[in-house]
Amino acid sequence: GDSVTQMEGPVTLSEEAFLTINCTYTATGYPSLFWYVQYPGEGLQLLLKATKADDKGSNKGFEATYRKETTSFHLEKGSVQVSDSAVYFCALSYGGATNKLIFGTGTLLAVQP
Amino acid sequence: DTAVSQTPKYLVTQMGNDKSIKCEQNLGHDTMYWYKQDSKKFLKIMFSYNNKELIINETVPNRFSPKSPDKAHLNLHINSLELGDSAVYFCASRKTGAGNEQFFGPGTRLTVL
Numbered sequence: 001g002d003s004v005t006q007m008e009g010p011v012t013l014s015e016e017a018f019l020t021i022n023c024t025y026t027a028t029g030y031p032s033l034f035w036y037v038q039y040p041g042e043g044l045q046l047l048l049k050a051t052k053a054d055d056k057g058s059n060k061g062f063e064a065t066y067r068k069e070t071t072s073f074h075l076e077k078g079s080v081q082v083s084d085s086a087v088y089f090c091a092l093s094y095g096g097a098t099n100k101l102i103f104g105t106g107t108l109l110a111v112q113p
Numbered sequence: 114d115t116a117v118s119q120t121p122k123y124l125v126t127q128m129g130n131d132k133s134i135k136c137e138q139n140l141g142h143d144t145m146y147w148y149k150q151d152s153k154k155f156l157k158i159m160f161s162y163n164n165k166e167l168i169i170n171e172t173v174p175n176r177f178s179p180k181s182p183d184k185a186h187l188n189l190h191i192n193s194l195e196l197g198d199s200a201v202y203f204c205a206s207r208k209t210g211a212g213n214e215q216f217f218g219p220g221t222r223l224t225v226l
Contacts, residue, residue: 009141042219043117097209098161102158105155
């Protein structure tokens with residue numbers, strides 16, 4: 001079946017460091033890929049998405065490219081801030097009537113000043 | 114104005130009790146979801162309704178019963194609560210055909226003692 005695998009956390013970085021959170025997926029078809037962010041005590045917010053191979057999603061300085069050949073959707077940011085501390089979830093869905101989201105396990109990012 | 118709201122935010126109860134969680138969205142969406150997030154932050158789909166019709170029913174104990182009185186509301190009733198039901202429950206909604214983004218509520222933290 002379909003699944004999403006994320007790197008284990010926590011990831012601890014100093015402010016202004018470069019961030020990469022790895023995400024790979026297993027899919028029977030051609031899903032859309034997402035990164036959601038969950039700030040402490042809050043619900044999930046969509047951070048970025050890509051709907052087809054080679055698409056790049058970007059938002060708030062974060063980027064991820066849909067790589068079909070490596071079945072990956074790694075999240076990157078050039079310079080993290082303390083306010084980026086959160087749990088990041090990679091997910092896939094096929095859209096359609098159900099649009100069920102299949103999530104990875106989440107990666108906790110802690111940015112220190 | 115809150116887009117997706119859930120009540121209550123926190124729920125502490127004894128084993129064996131019956132409880133309900135309510136979700137409302139004011140986004141004009143036609144599809145709503147319940148997700149369960151366990152203590153390790155893993156998120157899994159439970160149910161989904163489209164226009165008051167059940168379209169996703171994952172392998173969930175039949176002690177859990179969703180109910181959608183109209184497109185803007187999706188409630189979750191849980192009978193005979195067990196310790197393992199302790200989790201954060203997230204409601205989400207989406208408009209069919211308007212991209213695959215789901216909008217999440219703030220979550221309800223259920224603790225079963």
